[in-house]
Amino acid sequence: IFVQKTQKEDNFMSKQGADEASLKKSKPKKASAIKQEAAGAQTKTKAKGKGSRAKPKRAANRTLDEPYDSYLSDDVVSDGLKRKKFIQGVLRINPKKYQDAFVPNPDGGSDIYLCGTRMRNRALNGDIVVVDILEKTPNDAGDAPDRGTLQRTGKVVYILEKKHTRATTGFLKAYDKADNTAIFSPIDHRLPRLLVPLADCPQDYLKSPARFDKTLFVARITDWPFNSPFARGRLARSLGEAGEIEPETEGFLLENGIDFSDFSQEVLDCLPKNLPWKIPQEEIDKRRDFRRECIFTIDPSTARDLDDALHCKELPDDTFEVGVHIADVSHFVRCGTTLDEAAFARATSVYLVQKVVPMLPRLLCEELCSLNPNEDRLAFSVVWKMSREGKISSEWMGRTVIRSCVKMAYGDAQQIIENSVKAWDTADLPPISDGHSISNIVQSVLNLNKIAVELRRARQDAGALRLDQPKLTFTLNPETGMPNGCVVYEQKESNKLIEEFMLLANTSVAKAVYTAFPHDALLRRHAKPDEKVLDDVTKLCSGNGIKMDTSSSGALQAFLAGYRDRERVPGETQILTSLLTRPMKLAEYFCTSSGEDEKKYWHYALSIPLYTHFTSPIRRYPDVVVHRLLAASLGIDDFSGGGADRIGKIALHCNDMRSAAKRVQEMSSELFFSVFIKECGSIVEEGMVCGVLDKAADVLLLRFGITVRVYCEQMGLDAWEYKKVGYKSVLNLNWKKGGVSQVLTVFVPVHVTIETKEDGLKYAAFLNPPVSS
Numbered sequence: 001i002f003v004q005k006t007q008k009e010d011n012f013m014s015k016q017g018a019d020e021a022s023l024k025k026s027k028p029k030k031a032s033a034i035k036q037e038a039a040g041a042q043t044k045t046k047a048k049g050k051g052s053r054a055k056p057k058r059a060a061n062r063t064l065d066e067p068y069d070s071y072l073s074d075d076v077v078s079d080g081l082k083r084k085k086f087i088q089g090v091l092r093i094n095p096k097k098y099q100d101a102f103v104p105n106p107d108g109g110s111d112i113y114l115c116g117t118r119m120r121n122r123a124l125n126g127d128i129v130v131v132d133i134l135e136k137t138p139n140d141a142g143d144a145p146d147r148g149t150l151q152r153t154g155k156v157v158y159i160l161e162k163k164h165t166r167a168t169t170g171f172l173k174a175y176d177k178a179d180n181t182a183i184f185s186p187i188d189h190r191l192p193r194l195l196v197p198l199a200d201c202p203q204d205y206l207k208s209p210a211r212f213d214k215t216l217f218v219a220r221i222t223d224w225p226f227n228s229p230f231a232r233g234r235l236a237r238s239l240g241e242a243g244e245i246e247p248e249t250e251g252f253l254l255e256n257g258i259d260f261s262d263f264s265q266e267v268l269d270c271l272p273k274n275l276p277w278k279i280p281q282e283e284i285d286k287r288r289d290f291r292r293e294c295i296f297t298i299d300p301s302t303a304r305d306l307d308d309a310l311h312c313k314e315l316p317d318d319t320f321e322v323g324v325h326i327a328d329v330s331h332f333v334r335c336g337t338t339l340d341e342a343a344f345a346r347a348t349s350v351y352l353v354q355k356v357v358p359m360l361p362r363l364l365c366e367e368l369c370s371l372n373p374n375e376d377r378l379a380f381s382v383v384w385k386m387s388r389e390g391k392i393s394s395e396w397m398g399r400t401v402i403r404s405c406v407k408m409a410y411g412d413a414q415q416i417i418e419n420s421v422k423a424w425d426t427a428d429l430p431p432i433s434d435g436h437s438i439s440n441i442v443q444s445v446l447n448l449n450k451i452a453v454e455l456r457r458a459r460q461d462a463g464a465l466r467l468d469q470p471k472l473t474f475t476l477n478p479e480t481g482m483p484n485g486c487v488v489y490e491q492k493e494s495n496k497l498i499e500e501f502m503l504l505a506n507t508s509v510a511k512a513v514y515t516a517f518p519h520d521a522l523l524r525r526h527a528k529p530d531e532k533v534l535d536d537v538t539k540l541c542s543g544n545g546i547k548m549d550t551s552s553s554g555a556l557q558a559f560l561a562g563y564r565d566r567e568r569v570p571g572e573t574q575i576l577t578s579l580l581t582r583p584m585k586l587a588e589y590f591c592t593s594s595g596e597d598e599k600k601y602w603h604y605a606l607s608i609p610l611y612t613h614f615t616s617p618i619r620r621y622p623d624v625v626v627h628r629l630l631a632a633s634l635g636i637d638d639f640s641g642g643g644a645d646r647i648g649k650i651a652l653h654c655n656d657m658r659s660a661a662k663r664v665q666e667m668s669s670e671l672f673f674s675v676f677i678k679e680c681g682s683i684v685e686e687g688m689v690c691g692v693l694d695k696a697a698d699v700l701l702l703r704f705g706i707t708v709r710v711y712c713e714q715m716g717l718d719a720w721e722y723k724k725v726g727y728k729s730v731l732n733l734n735w736k737k738g739g740v741s742q743v744l745t746v747f748v749p750v751h752v753t754i755e756t757k758e759d760g761l762k763y764a765a766f767l768n769p770p771v772s773s
Contacts, residue, residue: 067227068121069157077130077158086130087112088160093125093190096709103131103154110532112154121156122224122231124164125190129156163656166221168194169239169251172201172212184219184233188255192231194219200235216242218254245481245675249352252667256660258350260357263342270339271332271363279376283331284401286636290381291403294436294444295325297371298498301409305349305358305618306371309379309404310501312444312451319387320447324505325402327369328378329617330627333360335639344650347657349619352668353474354481358619365618373407374433380614380627382505390454395508399636405436413494416445449493452500459503463554463607467577467584470705472669474676483676488705502615503606509630510612516633519593520644522625522651523612526587526604533583536727541579543728544747546572553607556580571688571702572747578690578700578707579746586659589613589622589651591644622654673706674756677763682755684768689748692729694722697744699752699765708765710752715767735769742770 072080080086089103091114101120102111112131114120123129131154170186175198182201184194196219198206205212216239224231236254240247253260295311309325333340343359350357358365371377379402385394412429424438432438471489476482514521538550546563549555560580564573584605592601603611614630617623625647631637677683687708691698696711712720718734731744744750751768 062229063227064229066118068118069155070226071121071159072130072157080132080157081130086132086157087154088128088130090163091120091123091125091127091129091156093120095188095190098190101125103129105152105532108531110151113151114154114156119153119155122226123156123159124162124166124221126163127159128161128163130158130160131155132157165255165257167218167236167254167257168221169216169218169255171215171242172196172205172209172217172235175201175206175209177206182235183230184217184235186219187251192221192224192229194221194233195230196233196235202238214242216240216247216251218251245354245671248671249354249668252664252671253350253357256664257657258357258660258664259346260350263361264338266338267342268361270334270337271361272368277368279378279401283378286399287378288381288398288400290323290325290379290400291376292434293323293402294440295323295402295404296406296408296441296444297373297404298408298410298413298445298494301411304370305356305365306404306407307616307618308498308502309371309402310444310448310498312448314443314447315385319385319393320451321383321385322448322451322501323381323383324501324615325371325379325381325400326505326615326623326627327371327618328380328399328627329360329364329369329624330380330631330637331378331399332364332368333624335628343621343624344653347621347654348661350661350664352665353483353672354476354668359621360618369618371402371404373404373431376401376403380630382508382614384504384508386451388450388454390451390458397509397512397630398634399631403434405434406430406432406441410492410494410498413445413497414492416442417449417493417497420446445497448501449497452497455500455504456496459500459606460554460557463552463557465553465557465605465607467560467581467605469577469581470574472673472704472706474669474672482679483672486673486676486704488703506612506614507606507608507610509614509626510610512633513612513626513629514592514610517592517629520647521592521612521629522589522622522647523592523601523610524587524589524603524622525601525611526606527585528604529583529585531583534580537579537583539727540729540746541576543726544745546576546747548576553604569688569747569749571686571700571749574702574705575688575690575700575747586655588655591647591651593644620654622650625650673704674763677754678756682753684751684753687750687752689744689746689750692722692731692744692746695720697731697767699750699767701752701754708752708754710765710767714764716769737769740770 077086081088087103087106089106089112092102092104092111094100094102099116101114103114104111112133114131134153134155168186168188168191170184170188173183173185173193175182177198179195180198181195182198182205184196186193202212218236218239219233220236221231221233223233239250242248250260290311293311293313295309297306297309299306307327311321311323311325313321315321333343339361346357346359349359349365360369369377371379379400381396381398381400381402383396384392386392407430409430415428416424424442426432426438429438429441432441468491472486473489474483474486477484510521510523514523534550538548541548548559560573560576563576567573587603587605590601598609602609612626613620613623614626615623617627628637628639632639685701685703687699687701689697690700690707695713696709698707698709700707712731712733715733716736718736720734721732723730723732728745733742733744735742750770753766753768754763755766756763
């Protein structure tokens with residue numbers, strides 16, 4: 001039942017009882033009793049006196065009038081979980097409204113609602129907690145889709161595993177010389193304020209604290225006594241001035257546990273020494289040789305870690321030999337070495353706007369493993385014989401040696417697809433080596449694309465679902481590193497070509513690995529969406545005149561594909577896609593086990609029974625493990641995987657690090673968008689309402705794919721009123737300017753002004769009044 005035994009109760013910490021920033025409105029709504037109780041339990045910690053440097057009133061000795069509950073004993077928790085009085089799950093704290101927290105309902109219904117910091121009982125976002133279920137209560141979470149309905153509530157009674165790193169970035173706000181402590185205020189409002197020793201602060205801090213007003217620090221939470229509004233912590237170091245790209249980036253990397261340090265000498269000692277490295281002849285003799293084939297890579301123009309390559313050869317019987325060739329990282333990263341341990345710890349490369357934090361040393365990921373053109377490289381390949389319609393008649397897997405003849409960007413391949421009858425010249429593509437003709441390359445790309453179209457059609461017919469989320473890309477000034485512009489990345493046919501063959505290779509390898517290791521294979525699954533949330537989204541859309549069939553992934557895909565051609569207002573499909581991501585669960589790595597129902601292995605979005613990751617071992621550790629398992633299944637290497645326990649731990653760790661990497665990548669994009677807005681001053685953008693709350697609304701900026709929140713109190717209104725009409729949330733606005741009225745519901749087009757805030761790299765959104773007719 002337990003995931004991991006906890007430490008002593010006082011070693012856990014969570015969000016401090018700081019005041020929630022309340023939004024004023026014309027007619028304040030009455031909060032529920034439980035909300036009042038939770039709010040009443042908060043302790044104000046704002047310092048009084050002159051300026052921001054007023055000393056707190058002996059903060060170190062301040063205690064709560066009503067302390068946090070002590071954590072229950074192991075035996076009580078174990079018994080409560082067995083009897084289903086308690087549940088366990090991952091704590092999720094609303095970043096925009098930190099009083100609201102949720103834990104997934106194991107029965108599949110609405111999430112369990114934890115109101116206020118007292119109910120979280122010092123647990124932090126992402127922690128695996130045990131929750132005692134309380135009574136059902138009217139749901140006052142303003143942005144919950146089922147507002148006004150009964151929702152189960154609970155409180156944290158135990159922390160099974162501290163998933164949060166306990167690292168945080170923020171500012172020094174005040175100090176108490178008598179207690180030798182300073183107050184540290186995290187940027188993330190979901191975290192508590194900390195008392196840190198003055199000895200950790202810079203030497204000049206006591207003499208001139210104002211000098212450090214904008215200095216960004218890193219602190220680590222070490223303790224949170226049950227009777228204190230403050231956590232205890234240690235100040236790690238200064239990052240630099242807030243608002244600068246590198247200090248901010250370093251801060252969120254540290255907060256999310258991303259190791260961006262240089263690789264140790266012990267790790268580097270595992271790499272080949274005699275450079276330039278050449279493949280030994282005895283190694284080539286063990287492999288199938290594809291070096292004479294017309295093999296090429298297609299990647300982003302800036303890519304330096306080339307994981308995958310393709311070849312496509314037409315055969316005399318009107319079929320094709322198609323090969324997917326993946327960098328053989330497992331040849332260099334041997335199981336149990338210091339290099340392997342480092343790769344496992346990082347688990348994934350992290351792609352920021354301005355740089356990459358690699359999983360492997362650059363000698364491997366950019367040189368020896370990267371399938372660079374005109375270089376002999378070791379690969380693990382999957383080769384099929386297939387028809388023009390993508391029907392597979394035979395399949396081969398094994399270790400190979402290859403030689404890519406050209407490194408193409410997606411743009412190069414797209415030009416070939418869009419200009420199939422053009423007379424191509426060698427100057428039209430990057431340099432081609434080994435005597436391969438440009439006509440051969442062009443024809444290979446065209447053949448691959450035609451087969452990819454058929455493969456994609458077959459997947460969609462089988463029920464595959466695609467919910468593309470906008471990805472913002474930036475053009476950077478090469479001298480300053482500052483953003484010159486940004487645009488939503490457009491997926492084109494060349495991207496989809498590569499995607500189809502990577503999916504096919506991953507699926508083929510999943511079947512092979514599972515067949516060989518049914519009890520300890522590393523696979524990837526995607527559970528069905530949350531039924532309650534999906535039902536809420538369906539009713540929300542129905543209330544706005546949009547009928548959806550959500551009975552299966554295929555039904556959803558068919559609906560979205562058809563709706564794009566008949567949307568009433570440009571942007572509606574974007575909103576629908578955004579809404580449908582809410583009930584979707586995250587795909588996850590897992591270890592197969594004996595006696596488990598194979599239905600649990602199903603991948604909902606791909607609509608296939610077995611799937612894994614094989615095609616990106618330079619940047620994903622699970623792929624390295626899958627390579628080892630595949631080699632063992634083929635009898636060409638010895639690797640047991642360490643058994644189900646080891647594979648299970650690898651899966652859990654890689655899930656955690658993948659989530660952390662995703663958060664960091666989103667924070668990097670948000671950071672650079674903030675810098676872009678700061679450079680622009682302010683911009684006015686077209687948007688569409690994607691969520692309505694009681695005193696705010698969420699708006700999707702159609703050009704950037706970013707969701708912003710606009711608050712009623714900042715709109716210049718005479719009054720506003722929130723109401724619920726069936727499942728449709730409505731905000732009626734009365735503007736001071738022009739005396740016009742406006743009704744906000746989901747799918748309503750609006751204009752929004754985006755401006756930079758004065759405090760660092762933050763921006764705010766303001767709804768523009770409608771133009772009166």
